[in-house]
Amino acid sequence: MSTTLEPPVTAQPGTTRAVGRPVPRVDGPAKVKGQAQFAAEVPVEGLTYATIVSSTIARGRLTSIDVSTAKTAPGVVYVMTHENAPKLEPPVVMMTQPRAAGASDLPIMQDESIHWNGEAIAVVLAETQEQADYAASLVRTTYEAERAALAFDDEKINARPPESILGEPTVVEVGGDVETALRDAAVTVDRIYWTPRYNHCAIELHAATVVWDGDALTVHDATQMLGGTQWTLAEIFGIDEANVRILSPFVGGGFGGKGLWSHQILAIAAARESGRPVRIVLSREGVFRLIGGRTTTEQRVALGANADGTLAALIHTGHAAMTPHNNCPEQFTFPARHLYAASALRVAQDVIDIDMIANTFMRAPGESVGTFALESAVDELAEKLALDPIELRRRLEPDVDPASSLPFSSRHLVEAYRRGAQAFGWERRSAEPRSQRDGEWLIGHGVATATYPYFRMPGGSAQVVISADGRAVVRMASHEMGMGTATAQAQFAADHLGLPLDRVRFEYGDTDLPPGTIAGGSSQSASIIAAVIASSAALVEQLLVLAGPKSPLAGLLTSDVELRDGGVYATGDRTRGEGYRAILERGRRDDVSAEVPAPDPAEMKRFSMHSYGAQFAEVRVNGVTGEVRVARFLGSFDIGRILNPKTAASQLRGGIIMGLGLALTEETLFDERTGRIMNPSLAEYHVPVHLDVPQIDVIWTDIPDPIAPGGVHGIGEIGITGVGAAVANAVYNATGKRIYDLPITLDKLL
Ligand code: MOS
Numbered sequence: 001m002s003t004t005l006e007p008p009v010t011a012q013p014g015t016t017r018a019v020g021r022p023v024p025r026v027d028g029p030a031k032v033k034g035q036a037q038f039a040a041e042v043p044v045e046g047l048t049y050a051t052i053v054s055s056t057i058a059r060g061r062l063t064s065i066d067v068s069t070a071k072t073a074p075g076v077v078y079v080m081t082h083e084n085a086p087k088l089e090p091p092v093v094m095m096t097q098p099r100a101a102g103a104s105d106l107p108i109m110q111d112e113s114i115h116w117n118g119e120a121i122a123v124v125l126a127e128t129q130e131q132a133d134y135a136a137s138l139v140r141t142t143y144e145a146e147r148a149a150l151a152f153d154d155e156k157i158n159a160r161p162p163e164s165i166l167g168e169p170t171v172v173e174v175g176g177d178v179e180t181a182l183r184d185a186a187v188t189v190d191r192i193y194w195t196p197r198y199n200h201c202a203i204e205l206h207a208a209t210v211v212w213d214g215d216a217l218t219v220h221d222a223t224q225m226l227g228g229t230q231w232t233l234a235e236i237f238g239i240d241e242a243n244v245r246i247l248s249p250f251v252g253g254g255f256g257g258k259g260l261w262s263h264q265i266l267a268i269a270a271a272r273e274s275g276r277p278v279r280i281v282l283s284r285e286g287v288f289r290l291i292g293g294r295t296t297t298e299q300r301v302a303l304g305a306n307a308d309g310t311l312a313a314l315i316h317t318g319h320a321a322m323t324p325h326n327n328c329p330e331q332f333t334f335p336a337r338h339l340y341a342a343s344a345l346r347v348a349q350d351v352i353d354i355d356m357i358a359n360t361f362m363r364a365p366g367e368s369v370g371t372f373a374l375e376s377a378v379d380e381l382a383e384k385l386a387l388d389p390i391e392l393r394r395r396l397e398p399d400v401d402p403a404s405s406l407p408f409s410s411r412h413l414v415e416a417y418r419r420g421a422q423a424f425g426w427e428r429r430s431a432e433p434r435s436q437r438d439g440e441w442l443i444g445h446g447v448a449t450a451t452y453p454y455f456r457m458p459g460g461s462a463q464v465v466i467s468a469d470g471r472a473v474v475r476m477a478s479h480e481m482g483m484g485t486a487t488a489q490a491q492f493a494a495d496h497l498g499l500p501l502d503r504v505r506f507e508y509g510d511t512d513l514p515p516g517t518i519a520g521g522s523s524q525s526a527s528i529i530a531a532v533i534a535s536s537a538a539l540v541e542q543l544l545v546l547a548g549p550k551s552p553l554a555g556l557l558t559s560d561v562e563l564r565d566g567g568v569y570a571t572g573d574r575t576r577g578e579g580y581r582a583i584l585e586r587g588r589r590d591d592v593s594a595e596v597p598a599p600d601p602a603e604m605k606r607f608s609m610h611s612y613g614a615q616f617a618e619v620r621v622n623g624v625t626g627e628v629r630v631a632r633f634l635g636s637f638d639i640g641r642i643l644n645p646k647t648a649a650s651q652l653r654g655g656i657i658m659g660l661g662l663a664l665t666e667e668t669l670f671d672e673r674t675g676r677i678m679n680p681s682l683a684e685y686h687v688p689v690h691l692d693v694p695q696i697d698v699i700w701t702d703i704p705d706p707i708a709p710g711g712v713h714g715i716g717e718i719g720i721t722g723v724g725a726a727v728a729n730a731v732y733n734a735t736g737k738r739i740y741d742l743p744i745t746l747d748k749l750l
Helices: 028-030 068-072 130-134 152-158 178-184 226-237 262-273 284-290 335-340 367-385 389-395 411-426 485-497 524-547 580-586 645-665 723-733
Strands: 047-052 060-068 078-080 119-126 140-145 171-174 189-194 208-212 216-219 244-247 278-281 298-307 311-322 342-353 443-455 461-467 472-475 503-507 561-564 567-570 574-581 591-597 610-622 628-639 694-702
Touching: 047 130, 047 262, 047 284, 060 119, 068 078, 068 130, 078 130, 078 262, 078 461, 119 130, 119 262, 130 152, 130 694, 130 723, 152 342, 178 298, 178 311, 178 342, 208 262, 208 694, 216 226, 216 262, 226 244, 226 262, 244 485, 262 278, 262 284, 262 461, 298 591, 311 335, 311 367, 335 367, 367 443, 367 645, 367 723, 389 443, 411 443, 411 610, 411 628, 411 694, 443 628, 443 723, 461 485, 461 524, 461 580, 485 503, 485 524, 524 561, 524 567, 561 574, 561 628, 567 580, 574 580, 580 591, 610 694, 610 723, 628 645, 628 723, 645 694, 645 723
Parallel strands: 047 278, 216 244, 311 342, 472 503, 628 694
Antiparallel strands: 047 119, 060 140, 078 119, 171 342, 189 298, 208 216, 208 278, 298 311, 443 610, 461 472, 461 591, 561 567, 567 574, 610 628
């Protein structure tokens, strides 16, 4: 075992700056005391409890649905099926309109047609959850099944290019005929990789508490897309958006799955029809049936190298399962677009339509499974070239973005490898497979690159308020899913406004606040910071006006001053200026407030902006049983400036742990004959538990990105990327067996 590395504390010693300090989470005490109210815990008078009945065929139609027994069961308040459901507009699907949050554009319970095995066909409301569950078990159905598209291999002939991959082209070709370059290359690797379905398993089950008051709708939701949920619900129910309020102060894990699905919409419809408030909490099985996850991919990576290890050809192509009703093609070719220099590059990806619950974003969608393929291939190439895999990556380092030719805003991948190798003790690794043994355990070491794009979302604005008592509040409809948003953003605002951290509060989690952006795509941190910077600049203008001609600030322009030491001061001259209290008193104001929309994220068009990392794994593989144990793990990251090393380390470790699940234990078993998910429980879908998780060390360069607001990148997703390949490469080093399909279960190693 390695020694435990403390995450670096990045603030200058002796300063009072908040950024860079390992500040404990502001929401921590409320959570450990049980005072934090999650969506399923908000007390409401006269509540009813909802249970959803799911279809058991993948495609076809309901020929009958008999709810007569269910309706007369004890405590039942209301039963809704397509026969009595109100008319609802289909949800507008994510990324087709700026504020759309629908996971799928399929109509919800509007007719007898069935689109996936597990689709909601009835909702039962009762006085207690147990009564609703029991009554739901009494609903009787008959179906007429139609042929469904279920088998990935069979449907491949119908593969289609999606309109775009998150706005990027589906095909990128640079530098001429890549297949010829591959054929002529001195050393080649050309492999097919396969990754399974994975399901969202956040600790908090999907839940909502729904209250109608006349035309006004309040939803206490567990969501990572407040504004999008508000807008999309208004469209579905044909009501004014001003009448829809979403509150989500605490979310027990999101990872991309806490969006707008059918359960909230059905609960809202049932609440309106029954005239009673509704609480819906999906069962764990319900999450598997009604919430999509990561989808199947089949990927080809082909690398053609020159004798010196540079690349003549890089090909990354393949298919992902999707539905025609959603918009998440699993961007597994994104890493290959940006990571390595190659004379010829081709990336292309198609989708295969499957009759299944709409897949969705799940922590580094695309990059998590894309790096498994790409980084496994790079490892195999290094071996063929007899090069250390880190040295090979150093030789492949590009000067500009390989796909777009844009300059990198900030890229220190080689440095992340250097630091990681040193901390992990990479030089002690044996390159020879099957050469390290401890009794019946084979020991191996592997490394892989982590990468995730920098995103910043448009449309956010933060209200920044400074009051005469020297306190500040930042208000924005942002999200705290346990990752530390409220803490880290208070830290940023404290430094930016020149106030001590205990004087600054971040208000979030409510659509009545100024508009936030999604907590997704690792974009929220930079999106909030850009908004705070914009509003703070407007605040400075107001403060200078309020200060007036008698102030020491008189005659100074906004460009001449900085916010520091609880006030406004001439830049670099702490003798000229005054505190907020003095300025506000002279201006006879209790407070001063500004809310200016964040500028559009133009930096993303001018620069190639990404986070990077190097993932190091040590595994032990039992030579008798094939059991794989991760013995230790280290992630070394280049992720911009770190706001809070404590919450950052947790995000990165959490991502790595989810990556261990992706590599070794997790797999949604989808019966290709029936479209039924066969392991819809945590007993059968194996997320890593404590005994599966070794010591995980995380370190980072802490080099601010000069182009990103505040120098900051979001870090929610990069942690999972590269983990699958680091583990697979270590398994190869231990056993001499390369595994091309995840998860790496023991049967594949025997
Ligand atoms: Mo992330 S998959 O955008 O929560």
